[in-house]
Amino acid sequence: MSDQQAQGKGSNQGYTTDQGATFDALVVGAGFAGLYMLHRLRAMGMRVRVYEAGDNVGGTWYWNRYPGARCDAESLAYSYSFSPELEQEWQWSERYASQPEILRYVEHVADRFDLRRDIRFERRVNHAHYDSQNQRWNLSTEQGDTATAPICIMATGCLSVPQLPDIDGLDDFQGARYQASHWPHEGVDFSGLRVGVIGTGSSAIQAIPEIAKQAAQLTVLQRTPNFSVPAQNGPLDPEFAQAFKANYRDHRRYHQRGLSSGFGDLEVVPRERAPMAESALPLSKQEIAEICDTYWNTGGARFMGAIADAFINEEANAKVAAYVHDKIHSIVQDGQTAAALCPTDHPIGTKRICVDTNYYATYNRDNVRLVNLRQTPIEQITATGVQTSQEHIELDALVLATGFDAMTGALLRMDIQGVDGVRLADQWQAGPVSYLGLMVSGFPNLFTVTGPGSPSVLSNMMVSIEQHVDFICDCLEHMRDGQKTTVEPAAAAQAQWVEHVNEVANATLFPKGGSWYLGANVEGKPQVFMPYAAGVGVYREVCEDVVADDYRGFQFG
Ligand code: N01
Numbered sequence: 362m363s364d365q366q367a368q369g370k371g372s373n374q375g376y377t378t379d380q381g382a383t384f385d386a387l388v389v390g391a392g393f394a395g396l397y398m399l400h401r402l403r404a405m406g407m408r409v410r411v412y413e414a415g416d417n418v419g420g421t422w423y424w425n426r427y428p429g430a431r432c433d434a435e436s437l438a439y440s441y442s443f444s445p446e447l448e449q450e451w452q453w454s455e456r457y458a459s460q461p462e463i464l465r466y467v468e469h470v471a472d473r474f475d476l477r478r479d480i481r482f483e484r485r486v487n488h489a490h491y492d493s494q495n496q497r498w499n500l501s502t503e504q505g506d507t508a509t510a511p512i513c514i515m516a517t518g519c520l521s522v523p524q525l526p527d528i529d530g531l532d533d534f535q536g537a538r539y540q541a542s543h544w545p546h547e548g549v550d551f552s553g554l555r556v557g558v559i560g561t562g563s564s565a566i567q568a569i570p571e572i573a574k575q576a577a578q579l580t581v582l583q584r585t586p587n588f589s590v591p592a593q594n595g596p597l598d599p600e601f602a603q604a605f606k607a608n609y610r611d612h613r614r615y616h617q618r619g620l621s622s623g624f625g626d627l628e629v630v631p632r633e634r635a636p637m638a639e640s641a642l643p644l645s646k647q648e649i650a651e652i653c654d655t656y657w658n659t660g661g662a663r664f665m666g667a668i669a670d671a672f673i674n675e676e677a678n679a680k681v682a683a684y685v686h687d688k689i690h691s692i693v694q695d696g697q698t699a700a701a702l703c704p705t706d707h708p709i710g711t712k713r714i715c716v717d718t719n720y721y722a723t724y725n726r727d728n729v730r731l732v733n734l735r736q737t738p739i740e741q742i743t744a745t746g747v748q749t750s751q752e753h754i755e756l757d758a759l760v761l762a763t764g765f766d767a768m769t770g771a772l773l774r775m776d777i778q779g780v781d782g783v784r785l786a787d788q789w790q791a792g793p794v795s796y797l798g799l800m801v802s803g804f805p806n807l808f809t810v811t812g813p814g815s816p817s818v819l820s821n822m823m824v825s826i827e828q829h830v831d832f833i834c835d836c837l838e839h840m841r842d843g844q845k846t847t848v849e850p851a852a853a854a855q856a857q858w859v860e861h862v863n864e865v866a867n868a869t870l871f872p873k874g875g876s877w878y879l880g881a882n883v884e885g886k887p888q889v890f891m892p893y894a895a896g897v898g899v900y901r902e903v904c905e906d907v908v909a910d911d912y913r914g915f916q917f918g
Contacts, residue, residue, distance in 0.1 A: 371391075371416055371482030379506040385409065387512070390518060391480050393826050407512075411481070427762070437605055453597050485502055497509045521765070525540070536745070536757045537549075557582055559747075563716070568762060570718060588704050592716045617901060618901060621899070636652045653681065668680075678870055768813045791889070803849065832908075849918075866890035
């Protein structure tokens with residue numbers, strides 16, 4: 362462990378703020394994307410500066426430390442593939458890695474590849490302006506750094522701007538208030554406390570069973586129920602992991618291309634033993650249950666891959682949803698609570714399916730109560746608890762797990778200006794537009810890793826991050842070889858891509874989800890389906906085809 366890690370810090374010690382420093386590339390964010398970007402750019406001989414708001418590496422896994430935080434992609438697939446040595450030497454302990462283990466992994470990567478020296482921590486970039494005359498991006502941070510480089514890469518994450526609820530009196534609460542996405546590093550002991558949780562998305566669904574084990578009383582304040590499937594997490598069998606690693610290249614190829622999500626989590630049950638149906642329509646309830654049981658019992662988000670037309674046909678989707686409703690009723694003893702936990706307002710899978718450990722069973726505990734806010738809405742938060750239309754709930758601690766301003770939030774929170782001072786916020790007023798989710802017309806040499814318009818949040822993020830970073834580096838090498846200094850998408854290519862992304866989304870049930878994929882959770886945000894829903898395999902082929910066709914749609918200057 363390095364000194365910095367021992368202090369729980371990155372490596373700012375001894376560094377002053379940058380004042381007009383010049384680099385070959387600037388990267389914003391030191392999560393999985395920013396770190397790999399730095400590693401690759403450095404290998405190309407570039408001088409790079411990374412700015413990171415946190416005091417250490419890790420991005421989403423640095424911030425989201427709530428109890429029970431765990432990845433919903435399997436650890437052997439949710440890891441870097443760029444270094445075979447790293448792949449072999451790192452030992453995952455569980456099928457789905459916990460947040461502390463993933464953070465240890467990211468820190469290990471930062472140290473192993475000596476990445477920290479080019480990162481400045483506790484630096485939040487607030488401006489990124491393009492100087493057309495000098496063909497440079499000028500960045501500044503809230504902490505007073507200024508730096509310039511011809512290339513700027515946004516590795517700011519898709520879920521990095523928390524969304525706090527607009528509830529009257531939120532600041533009046535006198536008890537302890539916690540935010541899932543900004544959890545205290547030292548952890549929280551809820552023993553003996555009356556705890557309230559607002560939100561029932563992935564974060565809350567992971568945290569609730571853990572908080573329930575400690576709290577004297579846990580009240581879950583649910584506005585909209587979500588579908589959740591069991592992770593069936595457990596220790597990773599070392600022999601299984603070793604055998605898997607012996608074929609890592611094949612598995613990686615499969616993750617990258619074989620499945621639309623890039624999750625590739627067919628490790629635990631061999632692919633040939635995983636039943637699938639093309640359509641739910643001709644199947645009886647019993648037949649659906651037989652197929653779904655295999656996925657439910659082996660666990661994980663791959664549940665949504667069991668029946669192929671569940672994402673495109675409402676009737677088929679309803680049959681899969683009914684299976685999960687039955688499961689909820691079979692687990693949760695109180696019928697009224699079970700009914701309230703059954704989502705009925707969106708097709709299953711159109712909001713990101715949650716992956717849990719004992720979520721539904723937690724409602725059988727004596728110290729856990731579900732309050733259905735659809736029936737008894739919150740009127741206000743008071744000094745001592747939550748006032749609903751029916752009762753005052755006394756609380757010692759309040760946990761907010763109310764989601765994120767997804768995909769565009771982190772980019773639009775900065776003042777990004779392209780050619781002629783055009784603001785990205787203005788360009789994206791009606792929703793994000795981009796070419797391949799990688800670049801925006803009018804913003805030369807500005808790249809967005811896993812930006813809107815790419816598979817990003819619908820995929821295993823590691824697969825999508827590595828693909829984008831590799832694409833960007835290949836593009837920069839292409840520019841270097843051709844002695845080009847700028848690249849940006851042609852407006853027509855961008856418009857076509859945006860149309861295609863919408864067409865693909867509209868052929869699915871996704872737009873019916875009312876989800877953060879659409880921006881529906883943020884008041885006033887334009888509702889546009891942001892990720893590219895055709896899958897990572899198709900998307901990779903599109904990108905390869907674009908490159909093979911001399912970077913079709915990109916303009917080099
Ligand atoms: O956020 P969410 P999340 N009053 O937006 C509720 C990833 N992730 O942080 O639907 C009452 O899903 C809101 O209710 P409603 C994953 O991609 C991954 O949980 O607006 N409630 C909803 O229940 C995930 O999809 C992992 O009615 C209010 C909740 O807050 C994404 O992050 C783990 C409210 C927000 O749910 C986001 O998940 C965790 C209000 N005023 C997260 N405002 C894994 O890898 C909001 N809510 C496993």
